[in-house]
Amino acid sequence: MGDLELKNITIGYGNTPVIRDFSLTVENGQMASLLGPSGAGKTTVLRAVAGLLQPRSGAIIIDGRPANGLPPEKRNAVMVFQKTLLFPFMNVEQNIGFGLQMQGRSTGEIRRRVEKILELTELTGLNRRKIHELSGGQQQRVSLARALVLKPAILLLDEPLSSLDATLRQHMRELIQDIQAQTRITTLFVTHDQAEALMMSQRVCLLLNGRIRQVGSPRELFYRPADPDVARFFGGCNFFEGRLKNGVYYSQYATVAAPGLSANGDRLTATIRPEDIRICADGNRGITGRVQKTSFEGTTTRIWVQCQDRVFVVLAPVTDLQAGQSVRLHLPPDKIRIFAAEN
Amino acid sequence: MTTNVTSTGNNARTRPNPGLPVIGRLxxxxxxxxxxxxxxxxxxxxxxxxxxxxxxxxxxxxLQHFANVLADPDFFRSLGLTLYISVTSTAAAALISIFMALVLTSLAQRHRVVHFIFQIPLTVPHLVIAVAVVFMFAPTGLFSRAALKLGLINSSASFPLLTNDSWGIGIVCTYVWKEVPFITLMILSVLRRTGVELLEVGKTLKAGRRQRFFYITLPTIFPSLGAACLIVFAYTFGAFEVPFLLGQTYPMTLPVWAYKNYSDVDLLARPEGIAIGLIIAAVVTTAVVASQLLTKAARRRGLVL
Structure with a gap:
């Protein structure tokens, strides 16, 4: 267990920089997620921490020690890859004990530690099983066990659940959370799934186009996105513009007190999450609109409502609203997030 | 109202087996x-x-002709020489191929020209390479003349015998040159598909360079390497043209002996030539079957080939 500190990292392939000036700290025992769309450079960061890629500049500090020049086998970090990448010519026990064997541990110690980790990862009894005889979930657990058994300072997880079906994925998420809580291994988890990042980590780092856009707690990123792109990434789809005047934000859809903002007269963008908009029965409250279409999504219904020149997307409990029907929308001022003007 | 949905349960991945009669007809x-x-x-x-x-x-x-062949003391000399040439050239080609595959794997995609050059010997017939070896290695060949010019030897006669020699150096060189690209490409495809990724896993699991080679690379390539080596062994054991051109007159390799008996003007020698040929065919078939069994066993274990 230890801290992970990345200071102003720049990584590139050929002449193209993929990651620019990237800094992140993951504290001892913390589970942090590196979140971003495909191609954002998440895996590149992880590979650099693991030592499989050398950054052009910047410092990687693992457990207080600079790791830049160290080869992967000398770093106190272990990576679990997106594909399980188990050794097909070894059984479960041999796969898990591989790292310990490479470190020259005694057979007795290897057996003891492997048994313990098999129990932790719910693989007891599968010691002698061949890899091709395992299910996808079991293979992923072996892959995780193989890394955990080494008790690394930093555990790097590169979208390890992306190939699993929804049920198995949820089970694995809970398992990883439980294991992390028990072992307290500092973990950096890469995912493109925002729900996964929010659920699993204490700290989320959103990476867009090779740059960090926001780092914070899951709630911060979800409810207080730093800019419209971050809001959009977390499912934000209702954006509108207005002007700030004497600490009040005026838009044709809502008026919000904004004492923290001081850009008087500037045109600013605001957003509200679809689940925060209320469809109200009160005829005098909110803004008038007409239902464009609805989409049943199980526990909720997604409703597209045309209000003046803008379409608002609303997530509401199951409703019998029909296309063409007239409705009134209430945008609670406390749920509206106004973005400061960019310099 | 209920609707029954029927499905064949087939998709692109689980296309139904057309059956033996259809495959047979095709x-x-x-x-x-x-x-x-x-x-x-x-x-x-x-x-x-x-x-x-x-x-x-x-x-x-x-069965008298088989008995005659097996009772001939020259048979075991020839068998020994044939085995020596096959095993030596296969082993040498395998070792070089492992090294070459590792080098080529580490080369980036932009070095495609290296791959292309490397594959050229695959298209050249064995006979052409054998002739090239004669031009280069014979006592009056290119190397001998170069050595003479450089003053390394006094005359062509003092150049070491590298063709038609008792160690079959020319034959082994020809086979190694020809077979290295074949074995390398067999290994390379496996290394490219999973080997590189498994090596990265090995690195993060604290395996050093030597450990990665012995614990990851060799087991990964073993089925392909084994299958390729058995095929090369089978070929070099049964081929006659290279030892015919580059081998010594006595003892001969089994295929050369079989050919000489078969093409003898005395028709009575032909059955013995055929008997030798059938013994060669048995060894070659065994090697090819072993290669197939190895491949099948590896696939059953989920190994990539």
């Missing part, structure tokens, strides 16, 4: 040619090996 033309040409030849050879050669007045089936 491959029948190719199978017929192989059966008639190869199987027919083998049957004819088998009959002649059993002494049935009406043209020479031999109409009685007997």
């Amino acid at each position: 491959v029948a033309p190719a199978l017929l040619v192989v059966t008639v040409l190869f199987g027919g030849g083998l049957l004819l050879g088998f009959l002649q090996g059993l002494g049935y050669l009406p043209a020479a007045g031999m109409k009685v089936f007997t």
